[in-house]
Amino acid sequence: MNVGKPPTSDQALRLEGIYKSFERNQVLRGIDLEVGSHQVVCLIGSSGSGKSTLLRCINLLEPVDRGRVIFFGVDISAAGTDVNAVRRQIGIVFQAFNLFPHMTVLQNITLAPIRVLGKPRRQAEEEADALLRQFGLYDKRKEYPDRISGGQQQRAAIARALAMQPRLMLLDEVTSALDPELVAEVLNVIRALAGAGMTMVIATHEMGFARGIANRVCFLDNGVILEQGPPEQIFRNPQQPRTQRFLQSITDAGHL
Amino acid sequence: MFSDPGQPVEGPLVIPGGPPLGIMGPGPRRQPLRGRRAIAVSAVSTVAFLGLLAALFFLAPGSAQVRRTFFNLPDARTAFLGDPQHGIFSVGAAFVLNIEMFLVAEVLILILAMVIAVIRQLQGPVLFPLRMLAIAYTDFFRGVPLILVIYAIGFGVPALNLAGVSTQKTVVYGLVALVLSYSAYVSEVYRAGIESVHPSQVAAGRSLGLSQWQSMRSVVMPQAVRRVIPPLLNDFISLQKDTALVAVLGVIEANRAAGIESSTDFNYTGYTVAAVLFLALTVPLARFTDYLIARDRRRRQATTAR
Numbered sequence A: 001m002n003v004g005k006p007p008t009s010d011q012a013l014r015l016e017g018i019y020k021s022f023e024r025n026q027v028l029r030g031i032d033l034e035v036g037s038h039q040v041v042c043l044i045g046s047s048g049s050g051k052s053t054l055l056r057c058i059n060l061l062e063p064v065d066r067g068r069v070i071f072f073g074v075d076i077s078a079a080g081t082d083v084n085a086v087r088r089q090i091g092i093v094f095q096a097f098n099l100f101p102h103m104t105v106l107q108n109i110t111l112a113p114i115r116v117l118g119k120p121r122r123q124a125e126e127e128a129d130a131l132l133r134q135f136g137l138y139d140k141r142k143e144y145p146d147r148i149s150g151g152q153q154q155r156a157a158i159a160r161a162l163a164m165q166p167r168l169m170l171l172d173e174v175t176s177a178l179d180p181e182l183v184a185e186v187l188n189v190i191r192a193l194a195g196a197g198m199t200m201v202i203a204t205h206e207m208g209f210a211r212g213i214a215n216r217v218c219f220l221d222n223g224v225i226l227e228q229g230p231p232e233q234i235f236r237n238p239q240q241p242r243t244q245r246f247l248q249s250i251t252d253a254g255h256l
Numbered sequence B: 001m002f003s004d005p006g007q008p009v010e011g012p013l014v015i016p017g018g019p020p021l022g023i024m025g026p027g028p029r030r031q032p033l034r035g036r037r038a039i040a041v042s043a044v045s046t047v048a049f050l051g052l053l054a055a056l057f058f059l060a061p062g063s064a065q066v067r068r069t070f071f072n073l074p075d076a077r078t079a080f081l082g083d084p085q086h087g088i089f090s091v092g093a094a095f096v097l098n099i100e101m102f103l104v105a106e107v108l109i110l111i112l113a114m115v116i117a118v119i120r121q122l123q124g125p126v127l128f129p130l131r132m133l134a135i136a137y138t139d140f141f142r143g144v145p146l147i148l149v150i151y152a153i154g155f156g157v158p159a160l161n162l163a164g165v166s167t168q169k170t171v172v173y174g175l176v177a178l179v180l181s182y183s184a185y186v187s188e189v190y191r192a193g194i195e196s197v198h199p200s201q202v203a204a205g206r207s208l209g210l211s212q213w214q215s216m217r218s219v220v221m222p223q224a225v226r227r228v229i230p231p232l233l234n235d236f237i238s239l240q241k242d243t244a245l246v247a248v249l250g251v252i253e254a255n256r257a258a259g260i261e262s263s264t265d266f267n268y269t270g271y272t273v274a275a276v277l278f279l280a281l282t283v284p285l286a287r288f289t290d291y292l293i294a295r296d297r298r299r300r301q302a303t304t305a306r
Helices: A051-058 A083-089 A105-115 A121-134 A150-162 A180-195 A207-213 A231-236 A241-252 B032-059 B063-070 B073-081 B091-121 B125-143 B146-159 B170-196 B199-207 B212-249 B254-265 B269-301
Strands: A011-022 A025-036 A040-044 A066-071 A090-093 A168-172 A200-203 A216-221 A224-229
Touching: A011 A051, A025 A051, A025 A224, A040 A051, A040 A207, A051 A090, A051 A168, A051 A200, A083 A090, A083 B199, A090 A150, A090 B199, A105 A121, A105 A150, A105 B212, A121 A150, A150 A168, A150 A180, A180 A200, A180 A207, A207 A231, A216 A231, A216 A241, A224 A231, A224 A241, B032 B063, B063 B269, B073 B091, B073 B254, B073 B269, B091 B125, B091 B170, B091 B212, B091 B254, B091 B269, B125 B170, B146 B170, B146 B212, B170 B212, B199 B212, B212 B254, B212 B269, B254 B269
Parallel strands: A040 A200, A040 A216, A090 A168, A168 A200
Antiparallel strands: A011 A025, A011 A066, A216 A224
């Protein structure tokens, strides 16, 4: 599995007082978060609690209104940051896959290594093939995204992000758009990634998965991290009433 | 098509390892009997409809006259081949000029229009003047009738007496006018295509470290262009016909040659010949484009393995 470059700092990511609003809608209201190298942090919380926006702020798809994003010791939220250089090192996988429909699986994966990193096509394809073999997608490399299953599409999207050899992966509810029977194949890939030491921030509704994979679980509510801690503490003994209510509703829905 | 799970999938549904269900989209034909009957019904109704039109044409009081002046075979022959001794230009030979104008103009329009469309999409306050220029350009050239642009360029530019610029062949001015006018329309077609590509595609491209320009080139434009091929073709069929307007500058293309023939022979058959030639060019192009679109869709979305 692709582990990325060796870390230069024990702290991969530090968020300091992140605020973000769209028009009059305050989505993030002072988020502080630290993610150590090789750590997996899971963000849980109801829809609209700000999980996706937080992930998009980390890789600068959305500029923050206030606060700082420190990535391996560098303030990447500062003015004058080369956003393209930052995004090369931060992979993100989206809920709706966002594969490029006019390209084959292989082309999806090799596009950025060729165009952004300037790798020769042959080398990029060899590396992509290695990833595709690990992900069980090698026989789908010449297929177009619309011709493969959702689970295969999402695995291809993860492979696409990994092809850039990122130092941090952000996963935004990557199984929420999948049919239930396709969820496991994607989660297994992510577990393997965590096992290989990839630093990840994962927004998810799969509580069992979060419990198994996370070093730390953060409960987001209304734009703030209301409660965080080791998964056992959050899931077994949540302190905040809102966390308890959220977990209760998830349990009622049969997701735990 | 952007693979949003909320959108219905085109093409037949397939259970992994099972046969296509054929719920959505064309599945395999399973009812040949009904199919054959449908073909028979449509054949009969087509024949009846065409027969009605033919009857209307042949039974009209002026039918004989119209047939003589519009569909006169010997005149059609003269018009098509030309008759240099009587000063009649060949409509067929003149039509080659229409094709040349169309081909050259099309390439230039595709390039210029894309440049304008991309400029309009660029972000950033520094580029504001460029964006304004692009908007002004499309507003102006979509607003002025093509024939006035042709007059303005065709008679105005030579009158400027600019060295090198004002001494071109007349057809070049007509060509420039066509390119200027059509680029405004086609850039709007491109723009519609660009805006139809879901923002999440750009997000995916940018998140991989592609620059604004790279994601435009590799992610947005290829999808945008595929989607606007039918309206683009629509504009180009229109362009093929509008090459005839360059005749107002005195350029002898098909329309002009037909006019000369008809005023010499007191017969409109020359125009009919020109019309048939235009049809012979536009209809195959339309079918070819349909074929390209269908092939592209099949390649990306069919669920049966090759």
